[in-house]
Amino acid sequence: DVKVTQSSRYLVKRTGEKVFLECVQDMDHENMFWYRQDPGLGLRLIYFSYDVKMKEKGDIPEGYSVSREKKERFSLILESASTNQTSMYLCASSLYLDMGTEAFFGQGTRLTVV
Amino acid sequence: GQQLNQSPQSMFIQEGEDVSMNCTSSSIFNTWLWYKQDPGEGPVLLIALYKAGELTSNGRLTAQFGITRKDSFLNISASIPSDVGIYFCAGPSANAGGTSYGKLTFGQGTILTVHP
Numbered sequence: 001d002v003k004v005t006q007s008s009r010y011l012v013k014r015t016g017e018k019v020f021l022e023c024v025q026d027m028d029h030e031n032m033f034w035y036r037q038d039p040g041l042g043l044r045l046i047y048f049s050y051d052v053k054m055k056e057k058g059d060i061p062e063g064y065s066v067s068r069e070k071k072e073r074f075s076l077i078l079e080s081a082s083t084n085q086t087s088m089y090l091c092a093s094s095l096y097l098d099m100g101t102e103a104f105f106g107q108g109t110r111l112t113v114v
Numbered sequence: 115g116q117q118l119n120q121s122p123q124s125m126f127i128q129e130g131e132d133v134s135m136n137c138t139s140s141s142i143f144n145t146w147l148w149y150k151q152d153p154g155e156g157p158v159l160l161i162a163l164y165k166a167g168e169l170t171s172n173g174r175l176t177a178q179f180g181i182t183r184k185d186s187f188l189n190i191s192a193s194i195p196s197d198v199g200i201y202f203c204a205g206p207s208a209n210a211g212g213t214s215y216g217k218l219t220f221g222q223g224t225i226l227t228v229h230p
Contacts, residue, residue, distance in 0.1 A: 105156030
């Protein structure tokens with residue numbers, strides 16, 4: 001059974017803190033993604049990685065960075081958390097296909113910044 | 115970037131009713147994916163469509179890849195309470211060269227509520 005695991009289901013952090021969200025997949029997938037989900041806005045892509053140490057900005061990268069040191073692990077970093085980063089964060093991985101891709105998601109991390 | 119517009123934004127239906135939702139894009143997609151997100155969980159893939167005009171079923175779910183490649187439809191027949199959740203359409207975004215390179219664009223989601 002394919003699995004994408006996010007390290008925390010719920011997280012509460014203070015404004016200005018550095019926050020690490022961790023994601024691990026066991027499918028040997030090349031591609032990994034970080035999305036944030038907000039009501040009425042759907043899922044918006046923050047960053048994605050198509051190989052170890054490779055990363056590319058998504059649609060809303062400001063205030064975030066990522067790290068992919070190993071194929072199975074993709075970390076999202078909030079350098080200095082702010083209240084407008086309170087959201088649900090979803091990690092996903094996919095096998096690269098020329099004609100589109102099917103992404104498998106983790107269970108999500110609900111982050112509250114106070 | 116590419117955008118997907120889903121409608122309706124939300125639906126409130128009685129158990130047993132059929133449901134229809136759709137997704138449109140201003141640009142062509144080569145693949146359409148439909149996901150469902152249960153409350154408190156990540157999205158799970160329901161149906162994948164790879165060919166214009168394709169009609170695919172998965173139990174009570176039927177999805178179609180529009181012939182223009184700019185839209186897709188998802189129908190749920192005889193709804194049951196566990197159909198509750200958020201339904202997303204998604205498609206791989208193309209780079210400047212027009213090929214898909216693995217990044218997914220999502221619609222805003224349709225929130226489905228089923229009353230017993």
